Amino acid sequence: MHREVLTRLTVIAATSLLALTACTTDSSIEDPPSAEAEPAATEAAPAESTDEWFDQAVYDTQDEQRSATFEGDPAQPHLQYLAGDMTDTAAFASEGAKKVCFANASISNPWRQTGWITMNEQLKALQDSGVVSEMETRDAQDDDNTQISDIDYFISEGNCDAFIISPNSTAALTPAVERACETGKPVVVFDRGVETDCATSFIHPIGGFAWGIDTAEFLSGKLQEGDKVVALRILPGVDVLEQRWAAAERLFEENGIEAVDYFTGADPTEIKKIIADELATGDVQGVWMDAGDGAVAAIEAFEDAGADLPVMTGEDELSFLRKWEETGLDAMAPVYSNFQWRTPLLALEKIFAGEEVPAEWVLPQSPITEEDRGEFLEANEGMPDGHYAKFGGEDLPGYPTVWQERQIP
Amino acid sequence: MSAHPTARAESGSTRQPLSRNRSSRGERLLRFLRTPGGAVFVLLLALLAAVIAANPSFGEPGSLIRFLGRTAPIAIAAIGQYFVIASGEFDLSMGSVVTAQVIIAGNLIGQDESRAIPVLLLMLVFGAFVGFLNGCVTTLLGVPSFIVTLGTMLALLGLVMYWTGGAATGNPADSFRQIGRGGIPDVPVVEVIPYPLIILVVVAGAAFWLMRRPFGRTLLAAGDNPRAAALAGTPVWWVKTRAFMLSSLAATAAGIILVGYAGVHPSVGRGYEFTAITAVVLGGVVLGGGRGWVLSAAAGAFSLELLFTLLNFLGVQSTWRDSVQGLIIIVAVAVAAQTWQRKRRGAPPAASQVPPPQPGTAG
Numbered sequence: 001m002h003r004e005v006l007t008r009l010t011v012i013a014a015t016s017l018l019a020l021t022a023c024t025t026d027s028s029i030e031d032p033p034s035a036e037a038e039p040a041a042t043e044a045a046p047a048e049s050t051d052e053w054f055d056q057a058v059y060d061t062q063d064e065q066r067s068a069t070f071e072g073d074p075a076q077p078h079l080q081y082l083a084g085d086m087t088d089t090a091a092f093a094s095e096g097a098k099k100v101c102f103a104n105a106s107i108s109n110p111w112r113q114t115g116w117i118t119m120n121e122q123l124k125a126l127q128d129s130g131v132v133s134e135m136e137t138r139d140a141q142d143d144d145n146t147q148i149s150d151i152d153y154f155i156s157e158g159n160c161d162a163f164i165i166s167p168n169s170t171a172a173l174t175p176a177v178e179r180a181c182e183t184g185k186p187v188v189v190f191d192r193g194v195e196t197d198c199a200t201s202f203i204h205p206i207g208g209f210a211w212g213i214d215t216a217e218f219l220s221g222k223l224q225e226g227d228k229v230v231a232l233r234i235l236p237g238v239d240v241l242e243q244r245w246a247a248a249e250r251l252f253e254e255n256g257i258e259a260v261d262y263f264t265g266a267d268p269t270e271i272k273k274i275i276a277d278e279l280a281t282g283d284v285q286g287v288w289m290d291a292g293d294g295a296v297a298a299i300e301a302f303e304d305a306g307a308d309l310p311v312m313t314g315e316d317e318l319s320f321l322r323k324w325e326e327t328g329l330d331a332m333a334p335v336y337s338n339f340q341w342r343t344p345l346l347a348l349e350k351i352f353a354g355e356e357v358p359a360e361w362v363l364p365q366s367p368i369t370e371e372d373r374g375e376f377l378e379a380n381e382g383m384p385d386g387h388y389a390k391f392g393g394e395d396l397p398g399y400p401t402v403w404q405e406r407q408i409p
Numbered sequence: 410m411s412a413h414p415t416a417r418a419e420s421g422s423t424r425q426p427l428s429r430n431r432s433s434r435g436e437r438l439l440r441f442l443r444t445p446g447g448a449v450f451v452l453l454l455a456l457l458a459a460v461i462a463a464n465p466s467f468g469e470p471g472s473l474i475r476f477l478g479r480t481a482p483i484a485i486a487a488i489g490q491y492f493v494i495a496s497g498e499f500d501l502s503m504g505s506v507v508t509a510q511v512i513i514a515g516n517l518i519g520q521d522e523s524r525a526i527p528v529l530l531l532m533l534v535f536g537a538f539v540g541f542l543n544g545c546v547t548t549l550l551g552v553p554s555f556i557v558t559l560g561t562m563l564a565l566l567g568l569v570m571y572w573t574g575g576a577a578t579g580n581p582a583d584s585f586r587q588i589g590r591g592g593i594p595d596v597p598v599v600e601v602i603p604y605p606l607i608i609l610v611v612v613a614g615a616a617f618w619l620m621r622r623p624f625g626r627t628l629l630a631a632g633d634n635p636r637a638a639a640l641a642g643t644p645v646w647w648v649k650t651r652a653f654m655l656s657s658l659a660a661t662a663a664g665i666i667l668v669g670y671a672g673v674h675p676s677v678g679r680g681y682e683f684t685a686i687t688a689v690v691l692g693g694v695v696l697g698g699g700r701g702w703v704l705s706a707a708a709g710a711f712s713l714e715l716l717f718t719l720l721n722f723l724g725v726q727s728t729w730r731d732s733v734q735g736l737i738i739i740v741a742v743a744v745a746a747q748t749w750q751r752k753r754r755g756a757p758p759a760a761s762q763v764p765p766p767q768p769g770t771a772g
């Protein structure tokens with residue numbers, strides 16, 4: 001008898017342990033970065049102390065940048081930038097093809113995969129023109145520790161002429177980026193940021209607050225006071241995503257719109273369940289997403305329940321644009337400019353030519369609306385569902401087959 | 410052994426007259442409801458009442474049937490997991506099997522409807538093969554099943570990551586997705602009968618029948634005391650291997666439904682093994698094997714989902730979900746273990762004359 005109890009206890013302990021293991025394994029594979037220290041929210045409005053991600057100064061800057069005029073040719077948005085401090089790169093000027101080392105956070109979502117394909121086509125173009133000899137890439141698979149050791153490997157063994165870093169998370173990667181800067185070679189950071197300005201150039205679209213403002217203003221304009229918006233968020237703790245919600249949440253509150261937010265992990269099963277439960281509770285007039293992955297599942301949930309389709313914001317992923325056109329939804333697609341994946345290599349081309357580059361290279365970020373949706377769908381005909389409309393690689397040699405076949409390099 | 414009403418319920422045998430227990434239907438029902446496997450039905454009704462109280466519109470037939478439809482894949486997974494747990498093992502590879510099947514369907518069927526049937530067959534064969542592998546390594550090589558299935562889980566996940574890079578790919582043809590998304594329309598009262606619910610009813614019926622067959626009894630015997638079962642002439646390795654195959658096939662069925670319901674994404678199926686184990690445990694099935702009723706496992710799945718729905722309606726953050734699930738496992742296992750222990754200690758002297766723990770065959 002006593003042995004039985006013991007056996008059972010062991011089994012329980014083992015199960016709990018396993019459950020833990022299973023979860024840990026899962027999250028490290030599936031999810032982008034785990035919680036990270038937020039970029040110190042210094043002068044956030046005191047009234048909103050609950051919102052650690054809100055930063056009034058950055059919010060205001062990005063709000064202005066939405067309507068700012070960008071330098072450069074609008075036909076090449078990946079080379080446009082906002083006027084500001086420039087980094088002098090005369091010291092880096094040198095002849096010959098260079099070896100580039102790229103520490104990538106991951107390619108675990110369709111946005112990163114599309115960008116990764118585009119980056120490789122840009123690489124081929126630069127290899128042909130003799131600027132780059134090769135690019136060695138290490139994929140950190142959404143893991144901070146892996147990326148830190150990737151960068152350290154590049155520093156000690158990589159024989160690199162330049163570094164490109166797409167950080168997995170802000171605080172954790174800062175020291176590694178600083179170590180790369182100390183080598184005296186050019187360092188280009190893009191997408192998510194780090195807490196140091198030692199990089200030669202930090203490339204990113206306007207940012208999360210601008211996304212939040214665009215989307216929340218659209219929904220608020222279409223909805224009445226007291227209407228309900230369900231906000232579907234991928235995961236907590238990533239600055240670019242948290243800022244989108246921080247801005248939108250504030251605007252919804254100001255406009256008297258009732259917004260409830262959920263974390264979905266981009267899992268379509270979860271999204272459908274959330275919407276189904278919300279629809280069982282009452283009407284839902286709007287859907288807000290902090291990233292378009294899973295937008296189609298959200299629309300399907302309304303269809304399955306036989307409910308009126310909501311006003312909605314997704315992203316410029318083609319699956320969403322197509323579903324939007326097909327259903328006649330009232331929607332908009334905010335854009336986190338995918339063409340930024342071309343810019344780091346082109347920045348290095350300028351750096352090795354000794355041309356100055358923006359210290360903070362802010363790229364344009366403008367949403368797709370009902371009016372120009374048709375145009376983008378036509379331009380991307382034949383592209384797979386996971387493709388992003390503003391991928392910006394139309395003038396690269398592999399266009400369009402490489403993106404159509406979506407061969408991940 | 411006559412003091413095990415649940416064991417009797419699942420074998421349902423009347424080979425022995427058991428006149429002492431042939432009390433009135435009502436009394437037997439009451440006694441059944443006092444076992445962990447019966448209590449889950451009380452819990453189910455209580456939770457349903459609580460959910461409807463929190464949100465009356467949930468009680469409308471149309472809402473309820475849609476809830477049943479979307480919970481069907483979890484219940485099917487729980488039924489599959491039941492076979493393995495009842496045989497005294499674990500299957501942690503379920504979630505990964507679901508994910509792999511979803512990715513297979515998405516990539517191999519694509520928009521070509523004519524491929525639906527061959528790919529469906531391939532998926533079933535693949536599911537059965539994974540189960541066969543789990544079973545053989547566990548039983549013939551003697552590796553603990555949670556290590557084996559943990560390995561399978563990681564191997565399959567790695568394969569999925571390699572294939573997809575961890576991102577969503579295109580959905581399969583809409584006609585194939587109808588299996589998980591569609592239903593029989595224009596039904597009076599309930600509006601629609603979702604296909605997943607029909608699949609669940611068929612699976613549950615088949616599982617119920619199977620547990621009354623000799624296979625079901627030897628499965629419980631092998632779970633309760635494999636040595637005694639082997640001495641009694643049961644090919645334990647083959648009984649357990651079939652349990653693993655049933656589990657993987659149930660995961661495959663869940664995957665087929667989920668690819669229709671949700672679409673293709675590498676996160677579909679994540680955590681399914683854990684949810685299924687929780688559901689089975691909540692259904693009063695004893696970890697370690699040998700006791701429990703298969704339909705209680707399905708009821709456990711519905712209770713679990715109702716609980717999550719209730720928490721959701723009450724405005725509890727979804728981030729608490731994992732904690733709740735963990736607590737349920739601990740509490741349910743502890744309660745079940747206590748109850749069975751008490752029953753065993755309090756069993757009448759007659760019980761000790763029967764060869765000890767073989768409730769599955771003792772009838």
